[in-house]
Structures are given as structure tokens and as C-alpha cells.
Amino acid sequence: MHLLNTLFLPILGAAVLIPVIIHMIWRNKAIRIDFPAMRFLMTNKKPISRWLRWKQILLLLMRMLIFALLALLFARPYFANKTLLPLWDDAEKEVLIIYDNSASMSYERHQRKAREELNAILDGFTEKTMVSFLTTGFFNKTVIESAPLTTAVKELIKKNLEPDFGVGNLHDALRKADNYLATLPNTNREIYLISDFQIGNWPEYIRDMNLQSKARIKLLPVADADLENLSVTEIAIPRQPGDGFHAQISQKNLKSMHRIDLQLQLNNREMGKATVPLDENEDNNFTTFKKVPLPLTSQMHGSVSFRVDDAFDFDNQLHFVLNQKRKVRILAINGEKMPGVADELFYLRSALEIKNSAFELVESIPMQANSVGIQGFDIVLLANVRGLDQQSIQQLKSFVQKGGSIIFALGDKIDQQLFNTFFSELAACTLIGKAYADVQSQVGEILLAENTEHKIVEKSIGSGNSNSRFYQYWKLRPRAGAARIFSFPKGNAAIFESRIGEGKSIVIAFPVDSEWSNLPVQSEFLPLFHSLFAYCAPERLKNAYINVGDPISLGKDFDLTNTIKITDPAGRTVSQRLPLNVFTNTDAPGVYSFSQNGKQMQVAVNVDRRESETEFYTAESFQARLSTDGEISSNNQVLRAGQFSEIDIEQQQKLWRFILLSLLLLIIAETVFANRVPR
Incomplete structure (x- = not known):
């Protein structure tokens, strides 16, 4: 056992002597008076006085222990063994769950395992557990903030698990979670991170991050390292008549496919086909659509696509717009x-x-x-x-x-x-x-x-x-x-x-x-x-396309004061004003159309191809990017033990609660016992 306030060590020694000093000062002095009747009681004197003396010594020891515990309480003791954290668990545990619902989590195996992990976490908590829930995908969305885990909260969590078309940002999600937990008074904090830990979900320009909340972090990877995927990653559109459409196809871990059939569409009409042989030794394959009739005087939209049974569906089609005039x-x-x-x-x-x-x-x-x-x-x-x-x-x-x-x-x-x-x-x-x-x-x-x-x-x-x-x-x-x-x-x-x-x-x-x-x-x-x-x-x-989540700037050709007719990829139409001439609701891939007083504009939106990556962090490699005093674990295996200061250890063990409880019980026992012992 260690003491946080070592100043109280001499006080601890002195406090034990206080009852002894008081006992010596206030000890009763007997006055001897002889009278005849006492001789009949002399036979019982020795056993009675011996028992009385032991009671008085026990009472003195209890009082010495009371003063010792009081001094120990102020000394704030703790055990150096960090595996004992926390000895006195809070009635409430503050838990924040980060759930990755980016595009890559749409893979059936990823989604199934992620939901299994989430259900196991929720089943392990009680209604006293305070839960926060954050999703990372199209953007970092806070679904619940520090609420008791009731049935209604569980249902709300399960309604927000569907993957979107965004790119997960695990760095920003962890930063948001850490900043929030650091503001809460409860120090019994945990962060659960459920993700496929895709390489592209961590910004390249950030090497690592420092977390301040000292929360215990539990990494729950759900990635299938052997998934097969094929994607249309790039297209070069014609710049002048006679040029062809050049498409780039990327492949990862392909074992069962040897060729694919590509389809080129312009304004929803099929304009060309191409068969692309797949070389398992190459990551990228290229093909060209030749002799495509192309009126370069008008704006057109199109796509290159294929149909295969691979891990991700969202990257099997790439949308584009020709003759884009956006500034x-x-x-x-x-x-x-x-x-x-x-x-x-x-x-x-x-x-x-x-x-x-x-x-x-x-x-x-x-x-x-x-x-x-x-x-x-x-x-x-x-x-x-x-x-x-x-x-x-x-x-x-x-x-x-x-x-x-x-x-x-x-x-x-x-x-x-x-x-x-x-x-x-x-x-x-x-x-x-x-x-x-x-x-x-x-x-x-x-x-x-x-x-x-x-x-x-x-x-x-x-x-x-x-x-x-x-x-x-x-x-x-x-x-x-x-x-x-x-x-x-x-x-x-x-x-x-x-x-x-x-x-x-x-x-x-x-x-x-x-x-x-x-x-x-x-x-x-x-x-x-x-x-x-x-x-x-x-x-x-x-090339006239942007990524999901990127804003669309309409420029100065559209009137700010009047409504603009907007058609999304699903064909839904709405008329609204755009005060800054910027449209931000690009939450799905496809072609967005804008029109106002005869002016028209089309913009193609695609899922960011970083979500097509099939490289994933392991729990060990991901935790290396985190700098924290809290414990990091994965699948019940401690990857890094928590590094706590003496104050952190004492605050989490809360031994003072045991001492205070013992002190109160001892005072009560001393009071009862003192009333039964004659002076």
C-alpha cells in the first residue's frame, strides 16, 4: 500500500497515541476504604477485575484504531497494482460506442459481425450504464448522449446501423468521443470501436493522436481479410471527337473471376460494351470504348458499370458528366x-x-x-x-x-x-x-x-x-x-x-x-x-464528378434569390433556395440535376474509392497510432496496459470509501461497547 499524502505518516503515528494519553490523564484513582462486609466479596475479586481490565484495553485499542483510520483517510492510500482498478466500481459506467457505418461496412460479412459485436456489448450492460452512441460514415453523427441503457435506447441504436455511402473517419470519431468523455465527471469511462479498420479510414497526414479522457479503449475489428473485390476506379472522358472512353478497373484478391463485361451508358442509353480479361498478377486493368458517337456540343451524363458478385456493390459503377461548365x-x-x-x-x-x-x-x-x-x-x-x-x-x-x-x-x-x-x-x-x-x-x-x-x-x-x-x-x-x-x-x-x-x-x-x-x-x-x-x-x-459528401457549387450562373429545381439520383425533385449557391446533400451516388429559368447543370457523384480498399489495420497496428494513458484491448486481450499517475490510481481505486465505511462502523461499535464497560 502507498500513500498519496505522505505528510500524514507522522500524524498517523501521533494519532494512535492520542487515546493512550487521554487514558493516562483521566484514569480514575481508587481510594482504599476497609469495611467488614468486603471480606465476603474478596473471593470473586480477581476474575472480575481481570475481565474488566481486558474490556478497558479493548476499548482503548478501538479508540486508537479510530484515530489511526482517520489519519489514514487523509493520507489517501492506494495499491500500486493497477490490475486492481477500480476496487470500488461506480454505480454508473460511462460507455461510448463508435460504430462504423461507412460504405465498406455494407459487405454482408462485415455488417453481420459488427451487429453481433454490438449486441454482445449491449447485453453485457445494465440499465444503470450510461451509454453514448456515435456513427462514422457520411459524417460523424451523435445518435445518443449519455443516456441510461433502456429498451428504447437499444431500439434507437439499432435503427442507426444501416451503412451509408460515406468514408469513415476513425480519427475524427475518436477525437470527438475523447473530447466528450473528458468533460464528464464520471471517471469510469470506456470507448468501444466497432469497425473494419480500413486503411483509408485514417487520414494519411496524421501519424497518431493523443487521447486525454484516459478511457479504456476496446477495439473490435470485423474485417474479412480474404474478401474479393473489383471496382471501376477511374475514367478518362473524350476531349475531342474521335477520342475514346478509357476505363480503369482495379482488382483485389480475385480468385474466381477471369474476365468481366463492361457497359458504357450515355443519358441512360447503352452506347458500348467491352470484355476485360483479368490478370491475377496485376492490380489494375485498362480498356477503351472506341467509336462512341458523342455530340460534344451538349451536356451529357453517363456511367461505366459491370455486374459481378464481389464484396462491394457501390464501386461497380462510376458516374460522370460530359461538357461540364462549372467554374x-x-x-x-x-x-x-x-x-x-x-x-x-x-x-x-x-x-x-x-x-x-x-x-x-x-x-x-x-x-x-x-x-x-x-x-x-x-x-x-x-x-x-x-x-x-x-x-x-x-x-x-x-x-x-x-x-x-x-x-x-x-x-x-x-x-x-x-x-x-x-x-x-x-x-x-x-x-x-x-x-x-x-x-x-x-x-x-x-x-x-x-x-x-x-x-x-x-x-x-x-x-x-x-x-x-x-x-x-x-x-x-x-x-x-x-x-x-x-x-x-x-x-x-x-x-x-x-x-x-x-x-x-x-x-x-x-x-x-x-x-x-x-x-x-x-x-x-x-x-x-x-x-x-x-x-x-x-x-x-x-472529369466532372465528385465524391459522396462533397458540396456542389453552382457558381454565379444561378440566381441566389430564386428557387432552384433539384433532382437527385433517385428521381426525387425539390425546389429550394441555396443562399450560398452550394448544395451539400450529396449523400448518394448518381447524377444530380439543377435547373432555373432555362439554365441547367448536372453533376456526377461517386462513392470515394478509398472505401474500395481491401487493406485493413489489425488491432495491434491500429492501437500503435493511439497515445493514451488508458488501457487498450481487443477481444479480451490487453494490447497495452494503462499508464496512470498516482492520483489517477487513487481516484479510481477509491480506498477512502472503504476506510470511511470502516471508520463509521468502528465508531458505532466503540459507542455501544463503551456503554457496557464501567470506568
Whole structure:
């Protein structure tokens, strides 16, 4: 046994002596008086007085023990053996269940095993157990918050088990669960995570996570490692008459299939068929639909599909739209909002608002970046932005990982230390310092193309020379794998790009205003940034399809004040206003149609192909991503023992409750016994 407050050790020793001291001070002193009648009682004197003396000693020991227990109570004892946690179980246990209902959980074996695990968990609890239930799929949905496990609660849980078409995010679900449990007073906490633990359900840019609630975590994997799956993962649509449709088919663990028949549909009509042989030694197979009559003057929707009996049905069809005219949406965060030409975005705004521009610019400032959000945008431009809050930075990381593009334009508001601390991972570089002590208007360096065949170079300055002069810029140290697009004559990078997940990160060593260069007033400014933004437009935009859950931006062609007729893939039609011209209810794959006053737009939506992955974390590999003081177990096997501080151990064992109860019982016994012992 250990003591939390060792200060009470000497007090414990002194407390035992208190009853002895009182007994010695207040001990009765007998006065001897002899009278004749006493001689008849002398024969019984010795046994009676011996028994009385033992009673008094027992009473003294009880009183000494009372003071000892009182001192021990304040010393807060505990056992160092953590397997004894908790000795005094709370009447209520706080349990939070995370249930993965993403698209991959639609596989019959996954779904059946997940429900069996859930039923076993619920059957092991009583109505005193406080239960919270969270699903992760299309989004992290809190179904129940800290409610007693009644029959009604069980029924509500079972009504929310159907898989949707979203991508599970186990990191965000665990973070949400941990933050919630950490706010509750009950320290007897448990998290149950039921999932197939698909590799794609954990963001690549997050290595591990630190959990604060100290809850016991129970991992319940339900994945079938031997499942067979085939999916249409990509399609390249024709860009001009005579081009064919190119489809990519991915296969995982195929054993029983050797070929499949693909079908191409346009506007719900069959336009082509192709037989694709499957090579078990190849993960990807390709085929082309040739000689497909294609009117490129009108918007059309279509799909490539096949019918096979594999694990997942949702990826056996890929929807697309031809001749999509949606503009590229750019969120520009202005780090130097000023009136007139001094504004950071003055020249860029003029360049993007020309007639028939393919771009739509939406402006914000750093303090409002989180409230505006990045949903519905294709590119985020940080124009001379000094810093952002942590939540916005995490959103940007997720945005780029999923295929978005981020562009850093560095100016005089940039702080080298802050940038290297918060943005170096996203920018894939670190800042060394400014090229000159101040703006060198007498010098002026030009842009040199590193690769004249790069699309940005090809469509801006081509093989010619830049006419712009740069009087100041930031010296950068790009990370391994970064590709230079432009450099300065002294060898420093001017513009370079990096791949992060499915997206792009581009860093420009100078601002987009005229403070450090004369670029904005040169003829190459407009083609440079038009080609830059066109290059950064996501591939899915070019192929005219997005993923389930992604917002659809209708652009400026639709009137914000009037209703828009919306038709979903199931054919259901509704008319409603879209205040921000953004439609967010893309919860099912297929083609969504929008119309208003003769204007029409179609967008294809598909299930994110990360849900087609057949690689899964084991419980052991998944727990390695979690940093927590709580215990982690799987299938009744402890994977990692809890690491608790002395205070945590004492608070969970609650030995003081036993001591307090013993103290109360001892006081009652002492009171009764004292009344039966004469002084």
C-alpha cells in the first residue's frame, strides 16, 4: 500500500497515541476504604477485575484504531497494482460506442459481425450504464448522449446501423468521443470501436493522436481479410471527337473471376460494351470504348458499370458528366486587406473577373477563414497570410489530402518562425529568410523557367523570357520530392510544387501585389495565374464528378434569390433556395440535376474509392497510432496496459470509501461497547 499524502505518516503515528494519553490523564484513582462486609466479596475479586481490565484495553485499542483510520483517510492510500482498478466500481459506467457505418461496412460479412459485436456489448450492460452512441460514415453523427441503457435506447441504436455511402473517419470519431468523455465527471469511462479498420479510414497526414479522457479503449475489428473485390476506379472522358472512353478497373484478391463485361451508358442509353480479361498478377486493368458517337456540343451524363458478385456493390459503377461548365472556385484569404491598389488581391481580382473567366473568386480574411469554411472550393490561396487558427490548418490539411490545392503567396506579412512552425508541412518547405535586407528596386531579378514543358510555363511565358522584375522575395528550402517550376537567376526557387495526398501544394516566393515586383502590371501576370489556377483545378473537376459528401457549387450562373429545381439520383425533385449557391446533400451516388429559368447543370457523384480498399489495420497496428494513458484491448486481450499517475490510481481505486465505511462502523461499535464497560 502507498500513500498519496505522505505528510500524514507522522500524524498517523501521533494519532494512535492520542487515546493512550487521554487514558493516562483521566484514569480514575481508587481510594482504599476497609469495611467488614468486603471480606465476603474478596473471593470473586480477581476474575472480575481481570475481565474488566481486558474490556478497558479493548476499548482503548478501538479508540486508537479510530484515530489511526482517520489519519489514514487523509493520507489517501492506494495499491500500486493497477490490475486492481477500480476496487470500488461506480454505480454508473460511462460507455461510448463508435460504430462504423461507412460504405465498406455494407459487405454482408462485415455488417453481420459488427451487429453481433454490438449486441454482445449491449447485453453485457445494465440499465444503470450510461451509454453514448456515435456513427462514422457520411459524417460523424451523435445518435445518443449519455443516456441510461433502456429498451428504447437499444431500439434507437439499432435503427442507426444501416451503412451509408460515406468514408469513415476513425480519427475524427475518436477525437470527438475523447473530447466528450473528458468533460464528464464520471471517471469510469470506456470507448468501444466497432469497425473494419480500413486503411483509408485514417487520414494519411496524421501519424497518431493523443487521447486525454484516459478511457479504456476496446477495439473490435470485423474485417474479412480474404474478401474479393473489383471496382471501376477511374475514367478518362473524350476531349475531342474521335477520342475514346478509357476505363480503369482495379482488382483485389480475385480468385474466381477471369474476365468481366463492361457497359458504357450515355443519358441512360447503352452506347458500348467491352470484355476485360483479368490478370491475377496485376492490380489494375485498362480498356477503351472506341467509336462512341458523342455530340460534344451538349451536356451529357453517363456511367461505366459491370455486374459481378464481389464484396462491394457501390464501386461497380462510376458516374460522370460530359461538357461540364462549372467554374473553378477559389477561396482567397487576404492577409493584407487595404483600400485601392494597396490591397493584396487588387490585381489578382481584376485578372480573374474578366469576361468568360473559368474562375470564381471568393475572398475572406484570416480571422474569418474558419467561419467561411473551405467546403465547395477547389483551390485555397493564402495571400500574404501571417497565420491561421489550428482548426483551419487541420481543415486545409484534410482538404489537400482529398484532392484540393493550396497556394502560398509569400509577402511582407509573413513571419519566418510562425510559417516554419505552422505551415511547413502543408507548404513542403521551410523559409530561410528574405533575399535582401530591404526592397532592392535598383536590382530586380527575373523569372527563369525550370521546365519549359510544364503546363504552367507553357501557357504563361512559354519558351520566352519573363519581363517582370522582382526586388524582394523569400528564400525557400523545399523538401525532398518538390519540383521547381520557376527560379531566380541566383538559384533560389521562385515557384515550386509538391504532392500531398491527392492534392497539390504550390509555394510562390513573392506576393501577388506590386509591393515586391512589377509583375502585376506586366502582360504575363494574367496568363501566369490563369494557367496556375487551371493546373491546380482538381482532376475530378476536369472529369466532372465528385465524391459522396462533397458540396456542389453552382457558381454565379444561378440566381441566389430564386428557387432552384433539384433532382437527385433517385428521381426525387425539390425546389429550394441555396443562399450560398452550394448544395451539400450529396449523400448518394448518381447524377444530380439543377435547373432555373432555362439554365441547367448536372453533376456526377461517386462513392470515394478509398472505401474500395481491401487493406485493413489489425488491432495491434491500429492501437500503435493511439497515445493514451488508458488501457487498450481487443477481444479480451490487453494490447497495452494503462499508464496512470498516482492520483489517477487513487481516484479510481477509491480506498477512502472503504476506510470511511470502516471508520463509521468502528465508531458505532466503540459507542455501544463503551456503554457496557464501567470506568
